Amino acid sequence: MTNPKKDKSLIYDRILESATNEFADKGYAGARMDEIARQAKINKAMIYYHIGDKEALYNAVLSSTFGNMAAAMGKNIIWDKQPSENLHIYIQTISQAIRENPRIPPIMLREAASGGKNLPEGVVQALTVILEVMAQILKQGVEKKEFHPASSFLIHFMIAGPLIFLQQMEALIHQQINRIGPEKILSKWPDDISGEIETLVFRAISTNA
Incomplete structure (x- = not known):
C-alpha cells in the first residue's frame, strides 16, 4: 500500500527542488510555473495545491534554508559558552547551510542586485x-574582553558575503588563478574557505590578535 503522507512529502520536495533550480537560473521575475511543473514532472495545478502561487513558492524555497539556519543557531549556540566558541558555531552554521544548498547563493546574489x-x-x-x-x-x-566593539552587520557580511560569492564564482576564480598563475597573485585557493574566513574575522575583532 502507498503512504499518502510520504507521497505528499516526496511531491513537495520535488517541487521545491525544481523551483530552486528555476529561481537560481532565471530569478524571480524570469521563473515560470510551467517550467517548474515540467521539471518536477507534475501538472501545474499540483504546485498550487501543495504550495501555492509563485510568491508562495519563492518563499518556501528561501524560508526552508534561512529558517533552518536560524533554527540551527538557536539549537547549537549556548550562551554559557565562550563568545569565541559561539562565533565559531555561527560561522560553521552559515557555511554548512551554503554547502548543503548550493543553488541558494545565485538566488541571493540576484536579490542583492x-x-x-x-x-x-x-x-x-x-x-x-x-x-x-x-x-x-x-x-x-x-x-x-575577548572582542573589540564591532558592527554586527559588518561582521555578519564579512562571513556570509564571501561564502555566498565564492560558492557561485568558484569555477571562474579557479579558471583565472590557473590562467594568471598563483605565484603572480601570491595566493592559492584555500582548502578550507570557512576556516580562512574565521581566521580573518577573529583577527579583526579579537583582543588577543
Missing part, C-alpha cells in the same frame, strides 16, 4: 533572528 525587492517577509524575519544572534555574540565578547 535587485535591492531585495522580492525577498519574502519570512526570510527577512529569519535573517533578523540570525543578525540578533551575531549582535549578542559580539556583545558578550566585548563584555568578557
